[in-house]
Amino acid sequence: MDNQITEKDVKNSWLYYYIVCEMGISYERLQALGFTVAMIPILEKLYPNKEDLKQALKRHLVFYNTEAVYGAPINGIVIAMEEQKAKGADIEDDAITGIKTGLMGPMAGIGDSIDWATLKPIIFGLAVTLSTNGSIIGALFMLLLPLIQIVVGRKLAAYGYRAGQASIREILNSGHIKTLILGASTLGLFMMGALSSTYVKLSTPITFSFGDANRPFVLQDVINSIIPGLLPLIAVFGIYWWLLKKNQNFTMIMILIVTISIGGSFIGLF
Structure with a gap:
């Protein structure tokens, strides 16, 4: 089986995640189920062994929540890490989980500010204006938001994959993988603490x-x-x-x- 991941695979995986990330949501895991489902085609390519595939799926079923579009680099970085791990790199499960947990909060803040607090009000405001004047374009104009999101998200996912490949390779060659795990885990703890103080x-x-x-x-x-x-x-x-x-x-x-x-x-x- 060809286990070579392409940027097209990365973009398609993110698009799948964009569609399903809000489905099957729960307070226990939030978007984890959607993220894992979107990763299945990638993981099946990387892990032909069923036991390895099962372990890969299990490590992505932990709590995960971010803004889907501007959180797309996380998808790309995680795919790059899984690819290196499948090739035998010394990447522990905690490093992958820590990267996701550490980045999901900052990416959500950026995405919410750009997409939902800026872009959506502008597009929907223009759509309402057109609709009140009796133009059918107003209804179609609202589709501009998901179209922009899909274009941006696919590009960001591919960027995250390329950046992830380069940075992970550099870290592995320098022997700083333990530093990565410690830093990612620490950042993840900070984020979980912030989430706990916000939601509890x-x-x-x-x-x-x-x-x-x-x-x-x-x-x-x-x-x-x-x-x-x-x-x-x-x-x-x-x-x-x-x-x-x-x-x-x-x-x-x-x-x-x-x-x-x-x-x-x-x-x-x-």
């Missing part, structure tokens, strides 16, 4: 009164004065401890979170 919301309404003349003692204010976000941090570390020490039964974890949340709310703890 937890506070307590508990107050104590010490006489009518005194101000009530608000527990949440005291916690915020010591360490803001302490309760969400405890929740995140509690879930991490469970995953590390107990098991990775995500259904059980979700049931526990819902049960504790409802129970805590019922008794006035949260």
